[in-house]
Amino acid sequence: xxxxxxxxxxxxxxxxxxxxxxxxxxQLEQRLDAxxxxxxxxxxxxxxxxxxxxxxxxxVFLSGAKKLKSAGGRTAFAALTPAVHEVFELSGFHEVLxxxxxxxxATASLAGP
Amino acid sequence: MAPGVQLLTLTSxxxxxxxxxxxxxAFCAPLEPGPRDLHALQLVLExxxxxxxxxxxxxxxxxxxxxxxxxxxxxxxxxxxDDAPAFDPLARAEVDVHAPLAERGIGGLGVHLVKKLVDSAxxxxxxxxxxxxxxxxxxxxxx
Numbered sequence: 468x469x470x471x472x473x474x475x476x477x478x479x480x481x482x483x484x485x486x487x488x489x490x491x492x493x494q495l496e497q498r499l500d501a502x503x504x505x506x507x508x509x510x511x512x513x514x515x516x517x518x519x520x521x522x523x524x525x526x527v528f529l530s531g532a533k534k535l536k537s538a539g540g541r542t543a544f545a546a547l548t549p550a551v552h553e554v555f556e557l558s559g560f561h562e563v564l565x566x567x568x569x570x571x572x573a574t575a576s577l578a579g580p
Numbered sequence: 581m582a583p584g585v586q587l588l589t590l591t592s593x594x595x596x597x598x599x600x601x602x603x604x605x606a607f608c609a610p611l612e613p614g615p616r617d618l619h620a621l622q623l624v625l626e627x628x629x630x631x632x633x634x635x636x637x638x639x640x641x642x643x644x645x646x647x648x649x650x651x652x653x654x655x656x657x658x659x660x661x662d663d664a665p666a667f668d669p670l671a672r673a674e675v676d677v678h679a680p681l682a683e684r685g686i687g688g689l690g691v692h693l694v695k696k697l698v699d700s701a702x703x704x705x706x707x708x709x710x711x712x713x714x715x716x717x718x719x720x721x722x723x
Binding site: 486488489490518519520521522523525526529532533536548549550551553554557558559562563564 | 594595597598601615616618619620622623626627630677678679680681682684689690692693696697
């Protein structure tokens with residue numbers, strides 16, 4: 468799993484590449500906690516190159532979204548591959564997380580106050 | 581061993597997860613699976629293998645268990661056998677996948693996904709072992 472962070476104004480875009488399995492998930496969780504501690508409140512997960520996610524990865528997505536929300540922040544997910552999209556649907560995550568077709572759409576959705 | 585069957589011996593460490601994923605991909609390669617089928621089977625096996633390691637063996641290293649993979653036509657069957665205390669992962673209560681974010685627990689999500697992503701799932705306690713048999717029929721190969 469490779470995580471590449473970039474910033475657009477007050478929005479942090481995390482590009483996820485590879486497999487978010489039970490081994491890789493703690494790495495993303497630590498990254499999110501560090502961002503939150505550093506003051507980040509708006510996070511986009513760009514899933515264009517995320518080829519795999521298991522329940523361990525979903526757990527980190529959900530807890531990350533909850534932590535940011537309770538800190539007054541927001542998250543948006545972008546560009547799910549069909550396999551990852553299916554797992555989001557089966558988990559009901561598309562009902563509680565904001566999912567957008569592209570990273571640009573997701574970033575735009577978090578722009579402004 | 582006949583083609584179409586593979587027996588993996590695993591140890592009770594989460595480091596086995598990528599190894600299982602690689603083995604599944606290599607084993608299923610002759611079927612030319614679509615990304616959804618391959619993702620589904622890898623996810624299912626990660627969930628059940630993780631369950632055995634963390635629940636069955638309580639996260640303790642040094643236990644060995646087996647995963648057998650079989651192909652019949654486009655149906656892939658996985659049989660997971662371990663000698664941990666009796667535990668039926670399929671008996672877990674259904675999760676509410678429509679609960680709002682704040683009420684969303686994550687417990688049981690793995691088993692929920694397993695049930696959704698296989699065609700058949702059966703648990704049996706046999707001769708002191710937990711035997712979990714899971715099958716998924718892959719879609720026809722892309723033309």
